[in-house]
Amino acid sequence: MAPxxxxxxxxxxxxGSGWVDRPAELEPAVSGQVDCDIVVIGxxxxxxxxxxxxxEHGRDVVLLEADVCGWGASARNAGYITPTLxxxxxxxxxxxxxxxRGLYRMANNAVGFTEGLIADxxxxxxxxxxxxxxxxxTAAAFRKLAAKTKNGRRATVGDATALGVPxxxxxxxxxxxxxxxxxxxxxxxxxxxxxxxxxRVYEQCPARxxxxxxxxxxxxxxxGQVTAxxxxxxxxxxxxxxxxxxxxxxxxxxxxxxxxxxVSAEQLDDAGWTSRxxxxxxxxxxxxxxxTLRGTIVTTTRSLQMARHASLDRRPxxxxxxxxxxxxxxxxxxxxxxxxxxxxxxxxxxxxSNMAVVGRVTPRVHYQLACNGHGLPQAPYLGxxxxxxxxxxxxGPMHEDLAAVWRENPRFAPGIVNPLTLKLGWLADRMGDRxxxxxx
Numbered sequence: 001m002a003p004x005x006x007x008x009x010x011x012x013x014x015x016g017s018g019w020v021d022r023p024a025e026l027e028p029a030v031s032g033q034v035d036c037d038i039v040v041i042g043x044x045x046x047x048x049x050x051x052x053x054x055x056e057h058g059r060d061v062v063l064l065e066a067d068v069c070g071w072g073a074s075a076r077n078a079g080y081i082t083p084t085l086x087x088x089x090x091x092x093x094x095x096x097x098x099x100x101r102g103l104y105r106m107a108n109n110a111v112g113f114t115e116g117l118i119a120d121x122x123x124x125x126x127x128x129x130x131x132x133x134x135x136x137x138t139a140a141a142f143r144k145l146a147a148k149t150k151n152g153r154r155a156t157v158g159d160a161t162a163l164g165v166p167x168x169x170x171x172x173x174x175x176x177x178x179x180x181x182x183x184x185x186x187x188x189x190x191x192x193x194x195x196x197x198x199x200r201v202y203e204q205c206p207a208r209x210x211x212x213x214x215x216x217x218x219x220x221x222x223x224g225q226v227t228a229x230x231x232x233x234x235x236x237x238x239x240x241x242x243x244x245x246x247x248x249x250x251x252x253x254x255x256x257x258x259x260x261x262x263v264s265a266e267q268l269d270d271a272g273w274t275s276r277x278x279x280x281x282x283x284x285x286x287x288x289x290x291x292t293l294r295g296t297i298v299t300t301t302r303s304l305q306m307a308r309h310a311s312l313d314r315r316p317x318x319x320x321x322x323x324x325x326x327x328x329x330x331x332x333x334x335x336x337x338x339x340x341x342x343x344x345x346x347x348x349x350x351x352x353s354n355m356a357v358v359g360r361v362t363p364r365v366h367y368q369l370a371c372n373g374h375g376l377p378q379a380p381y382l383g384x385x386x387x388x389x390x391x392x393x394x395x396g397p398m399h400e401d402l403a404a405v406w407r408e409n410p411r412f413a414p415g416i417v418n419p420l421t422l423k424l425g426w427l428a429d430r431m432g433d434r435x436x437x438x439x440x
Contacts, residue, residue, distance in 0.1 A: 011258065011340040013315040017075040018259055018298075018344040019184030023068055027195065029205035032224040036062040036200065038390065039219055039228040041207050041242075043069030045376060046368055046383035047234035048190050049117075051199045053387035061199045062226055064219065066206035066238065067312055069194060070187030073236060073371060074379070076346030078257060078288045078300045079186075080278060081114055081178035082132045082375035083107040085355055102404030103355065109401055110381035111178045117380060118181070123189035126293045127181040130277050133163055135172035137281045137429075138436035142170040145282075149173060164275025168331045172279075180278045180290050183376060190380070207235075210244045212362035230390060233367040234383060237310040237347035246361050248412040250349025250369050252310035253422075256317070257300040258324045258340040259292070271334045283432075284425040287327055296341070301373070302327050302429075304422050310347040330433065348373050352415035358386055359407035366390060367410075 016022050040051045043065030051063040063069070085107055118127050136142035142159070149157050156163075159171040195201055209220040210231060217231040237252040239245040268276065268291070278290035287302045303320045321343045329336055349369050351357050356370040356378050368386050370379040385402040398406065 010318075011321060012342040013318070013321070014342055014344040015313050015315050016344065017071065017184045017346075018257065018342050019075060019079070019182050020188055022071065023188060023191070026068060027201045027203040030064070030202045030221050030224045030226060034062060034200070034202075034224065034226045036060045036226065036228045038062075038230045038232065039064060039217065039226050040232045040234060041210065041219065042234035042236065042238070043191075043194075043201070043203070044072050044074040044234060044236055044379060045070065045187060045190060046236075046370055046379035047232070048194045048383070049380040050232050050234060050368075050383035050387040052190075052194055052197055053384045054391055055198045057387070057391040059391060062228065063194065063199050063201045064205050064207055064221070064226065065201070065203045068191075068203050069201065070191040073255075073346040073348050074187040074376070075184040076257065076344055077183050077255075077371075077373075077376055078290060078298060079181045079183040080132060080280070080288065080290070080375040081111055081127070081181065081377050083111050083175070083177050084132075084134075084280075084374045099404055102400060106356075106381075106401035106404045107378065108177065110377040113381040113384070114377035115178075117190075118186065121189070121193060123186055125181045125183075125185035125189060127186075128179045130179040131174055131176040132178060132180075133165060133172050133174050133275075133277050133279045135165060135169040135279045135281050137169065137283055137287075138432055139170050139439070140436065141282060141432075142172070145173065146171065160272060164273065164277065165279055166272040166332055168333060169279065169281070174277065178375070178377070182293070186376075207242060210242050210365065212244070212364045217364050229364065231365045232386060232390060233361075233365065234369075234379075236369060236371065237349040239349060239367070239369065240309060244361060244365060245367060246359075246410040246412055248352060248414050249357070249367065250351050251415050251417045252307055252347050253350050253373070253417065254305040254307070254310075254314070254345055254347055255301055255373060256303065256305075256320045256324060256343060256345040257298055258321055258328070258343045260297045260328070261339050261341045262295045263297060263335070263338065264295075267335060271332045273332070283429040285422065285429055287331075289328070289331060297328070297338075299324055299328050303426060306417065306419060306422065314345070316343040316345045350415060350417050352412050356382055356405045357407050357412075358382055358402060358405050359410055361410045
């Protein structure tokens, strides 16, 4: 018998991740004075891989995390391993023509790096090498996509039937690289690696001030301070909380996810999702749809929220959850009663270019912001490459993939992400969907 898809109960609005439970055993906060070679501030995937790599280089490393390592966006995203770059290809060619090839190479290598990380350390996170489908949400968008895209060794263009996705998506490109996993299990698996290494990990220990004092870096904390020769900031959406971080480096944006009640294989087949391949749309504010090993569907984004400053935790907005459910029903019209069982969210930092950036803000303080909501592999990959660069010193070579995103000047123009543009993007996407339904 197929599982029921009807529920009268509202979805549970979680304050943490919906993928895994919060760890019960935490590392202590700093108390008093701590000295080290290099301090990494921010314990997401980028910070944890930077710390691990520095330890492999023989450095005495301290990792500071305001809450629990891996418990932020690293454990709350949709779990896509994808070579996607944030900006439109036309924007890349127009403004980053000298870096385009390097950016695509970096994004592809990030996928291989993350797959290797999972395999080498036997991290049990349910990784499936499915590839990903970039779907056209309207018939007009699919005609444009099909006209300008050629089938290749790693990409296949097709309509909905050929790709095995619900017909409401019209068609798209199946990128045969990467796949999906449980991001919470990956993040906490990496946390276990860090805790078992020589890295000194301090949790529930927010950095209040980071100061380059010329001969050293001092990090002021509630219970003491850390003094190091150098520092790496991997603070993502929370970068604005530190005065030393580049101004306009990232805009804090809250992304919400919902997970449905169980759906049977027969129901997915009837809906046209015979491939079970994860899907992202090319809306202005994309939507994502993916199956899980729990027999459910997770869908994210569509409605973004922002704030001047990111708070450590919050619960999803019921209005945003309702909008995500509407979007799910629009794309899976054969499941009109499919309900959301629970919802959660997390903060990401959107850079002005909507792409990963790495650089140095002072002679002894480096920074990285990698995610931008377009898949998780770039954060751990660039964190590892940045660690190699810092360990090598100023005279050492820079990996070509790090050079592709390196910023010599730590100044950033204000981004275009604000409450008005997010609302306009949502309205434009919904208007396009509505016009397409009227025409077809």
